[in-house]
Every structure is written in C-alpha cells, then in structure tokens.
Amino acid sequence: MAFLLPDNSRCLLEDHLGNGSDAIVIQRGPHALKVPKIRPTAGLGEAERRTTGCTSKIAREILEREKQVYRRIGKCNGVAECVEIVDEGIVLACYKNVDLERYVEREKEVESFVKTAWILSAIAALRHLHHVSKVLVFDIAPRNFMLADDMLALKMIDFGQASIFPLDTDNTTVNDEGLTASVDVFHLGCTIYSIVSWQSFEQNLANSDWAVPPLEDMPKLDDLGTWGQIIRKCWTCQYHSAEGLYQEARELYPPLASSGSLFPNGWISAAFTFFTTISGLG
Numbered sequence: 001m002a003f004l005l006p007d008n009s010r011c012l013l014e015d016h017l018g019n020g021s022d023a024i025v026i027q028r029g030p031h032a033l034k035v036p037k038i039r040p041t042a043g044l045g046e047a048e049r050r051t052t053g054c055t056s057k058i059a060r061e062i063l064e065r066e067k068q069v070y071r072r073i074g075k076c077n078g079v080a081e082c083v084e085i086v087d088e089g090i091v092l093a094c095y096k097n098v099d100l101e102r103y104v105e106r107e108k109e110v111e112s113f114v115k116t117a118w119i120l121s122a123i124a125a126l127r128h129l130h131h132v133s134k135v136l137v138f139d140i141a142p143r144n145f146m147l148a149d150d151m152l153a154l155k156m157i158d159f160g161q162a163s164i165f166p167l168d169t170d171n172t173t174v175n176d177e178g179l180t181a182s183v184d185v186f187h188l189g190c191t192i193y194s195i196v197s198w199q200s201f202e203q204n205l206a207n208s209d210w211a212v213p214p215l216e217d218m219p220k221l222d223d224l225g226t227w228g229q230i231i232r233k234c235w236t237c238q239y240h241s242a243e244g245l246y247q248e249a250r251e252l253y254p255p256l257a258s259s260g261s262l263f264p265n266g267w268i269s270a271a272f273t274f275f276t277t278i279s280g281l282g
Contacts, residue, residue, distance in 0.1 A: 006035055006088040017094070022059040022160055023066075028091060035089035036060045062160040063089060069159040073133045078125025080146060080155040092157075096149055099157075100191070101142035101200045109198045114152065118145075119192050119227065121153040123249050126188055126242040129156075130181055134165045138179050140187035141202045142194045172240040178210035181241035186212065188242070189234025193219060196227045212237055226252060 003010070003024055015026040025034050036059035041049040067090060070082040081093035097103065100118075122145065129135045138161045145154040163176040171181050183205050194201045201219060205212065218235055221228035230248065239245045 003037055003039060006038065010040075020158060020160075022062045023089075025092075027094070030094060031083050032092045032094040033089050034063070034066075034092060036063045065162070066090060066158075066160045068164060069133075069135055069162045072135060072164055073129065073159075076125060076128045076133075078121045078128065078154060078156055080157045093155075095146045095155060097147035097151065099143050100145040100147060100154060100194070103147055104142060104194055104198055104200045110151075115195050117152050118147075118154050118195055120249060122156070122188060122191060123242065123246050125154070125156050126184060127246040130171045130184070130242045134167050134169050134171060135159070136163045136165070136171070136174070136176060136179050136181060137184050138162060138187070138206075140184055140191060141204075142191050142200045143202075145191065172243075178206070182237045182239065183210065185234050185239045185242055185245055186237065188245070189231045192227060192234070193221075193224075193231050196224050196231070 003019075015028075017025040017027055017032055019025065019037060022037055023034050024037050025032050027033075036056065038056040038059065039052045041052050044052060067085050070085060070090060073079055073082070075081075080095070082090060083093060084091040098106075126137070126140070129137060137156070137159060139158055140156075144158040145156055148155055163179055165171065165174055165176075174180065186205060187203075190201050190203050193199075197219070199219075203213065203218070212235070215232065215235060221232055224231065230245070233239055233248075234245065239248075
C-alpha cells in the first residue's frame with residue numbers, strides 16, 4: 001500500500017527504509033527520517049475515508065509524542081541518535097545493520113562476549129531512560145533494537161508508546177494505566193533471552209492485561225548460566241526498575257558503567273574480560 005509523506009507527496013520505494021504500525025522511515029540524505037504513516041484517501045468510500053483519516057491522525061499524534069521523548073532523552077549511548085527534530089518528523093542516525101530480531105533470525109550466532117556487550121548496552125540504556133529521563137518505554141522487543149555500525153552495542157528505537165513523567169518522579173512506583181518500570185524490565189528480559197538463546201522472543205504484557213505469566217509458561221532458562229538467573233528475576237518482577245538490574249550486572253562485572261560511561265576501556269576488552277571471568281577462562 002502507498003503512503004503519503006507529511007507534505008502529501010508519495011513515499012518512493014527507493015527511499016523506504018522500514019515501517020511500523022504508525023510510522024515509516026525513509027532515507028533523507030545520510031540520515032533516516034521517521035514520519036507518521038499517512039494513508040491516501042483518494043478513491044475511498046466515505047466510511048473508509050473517515051476511518052483512514054482517523055488512523056492517520058493517530059499516527060501523527062504518536063509521532064509528536066515520540067518527539068517529546070527524544071527531547072527528554074537527549075544523548076544516550078544505547079538509544080538511536082536523534083540528529084534533529086523537524087516539523088515533518090524525527091531525523092535519526094542511519095545504521096547500516098538490521099534490527100536485532102532480523103539479525104538473530106538470519107545470521108550465524110555471535111560470540112558470547114559480543115552478546116554480553118549487547119546486553120550490557122541495553123541494560124545501561126534502560127537505566128538511563130528510567131532514572132535520568134524518567135521515561136517508561138513499554139515497546140521493548142528485539143525488533144526495536146538496531147545493531148550499531150561497529151556491531152558492539154544495541155541502539156534502542158521506537159518510543160511512540162512511551163510515557164514521560166516529571167523529573168522528580170519515583171519511577172519504582174509510577175504506574176501509567178498498567179505500565180510500570182517492572183513491565184519495562186520484564187520486556188527487556190525477553191530481549192536478553194533472545195540474545196543469549198539466539199531465538200527471537202517477545203511477550204507483550206499488555207496482551208494479558210499486564211498480568212505476568214507463570215515462570216513455567218515461559219521459555220526454559222536452565223542452560224543459560226548467569227544471564228538465565230538475571231532473566232528469571234526480570235520475568236518474576238524482582239527488579240522494581242532498571243536500576244536494580246543495572247546494579248546486579250555491575251556487581252557481576254565491576255567495570256560496567258559509571259557516570260554514564262559504559263566501558264572506560266572499550267567495548268571489546270571489557271566485554272571479553274567479563275565473559276572470560278564468568279566462564280572461568282581468565
């Protein structure tokens with residue numbers, strides 16, 4: 001189906017980079033431009049035209065919310081870089097690699113120290129969002145992480161369903177109609193599982209009225225080592241926010257992030273040191 005850009009011109013196939021339920025991403029010079037998904041109404045019947053117009057209006061509103069989130073986040077290593085916010089949409093860094101979900105489904109399994117680097121970057125990003133930006137993300141899933149160009153970190157994308165709170169909010173207790181920090185951590189646990197097991201997995205708690213499924217209904221964690229223990233805590237809501245998860249990862253790997261710096265000595269050496277330590281190789 002064809003889509004319109006905010007200036008009512010048609011989205012060209014050669015410019016199209018990707019799309020979600022409410023937005024499309026197009027090439028804009030060296031960058032990516034995220035715009036609302038606007039469907040043309042020409043030739044539609046009256047009822048269908050009204051429905052399509054309403055859907056496009058909602059898409060515009062969701063993108064405006066996402067603009068607010070990016071303004072609040074500012075600079076965060078684990079979030080896709082926002083180059084500029086313009087009237088028509090959000091200008092983002094254009095990453096040459098695919099998203100995590102497609103990479104896991106299509107590519108050979110990466111080394112354990114690379115998996116560790118990806119997981120730690122995602123944990124640190126969510127900690128920043130919860131404790132610095134005061135943002136709950138909700139839509140955390142493998143499809144919403146891009147692989148950084150150097151393949152050593154993840155970049156979180158898609159904040160159209162995120163919630164923003166005042167900067168003095170206690171994010172361990174805040175609840176936005178069921179969305180809590182624990183929900184975010186649960187969803188992140190599914191992404192961590194996807195990385196460690198090399199099987200893309202998503203469990204959306206909104207589909208179960210925010211009820212956490214029994215652990216026996218979730219994938220088995222017995223063979224996943226230390227990360228399996230952490231995933232189990234994510235899935236049983238033992239972390240009240242990303243801070244607890246971050247601190248536990250930091251205890252397992254002391255050089256992890258301080259003062260916003262993930263790895264003072266570099267991704268490869270730090271992640272490899274961590275991997276060899278927990279594996280008994282170092």
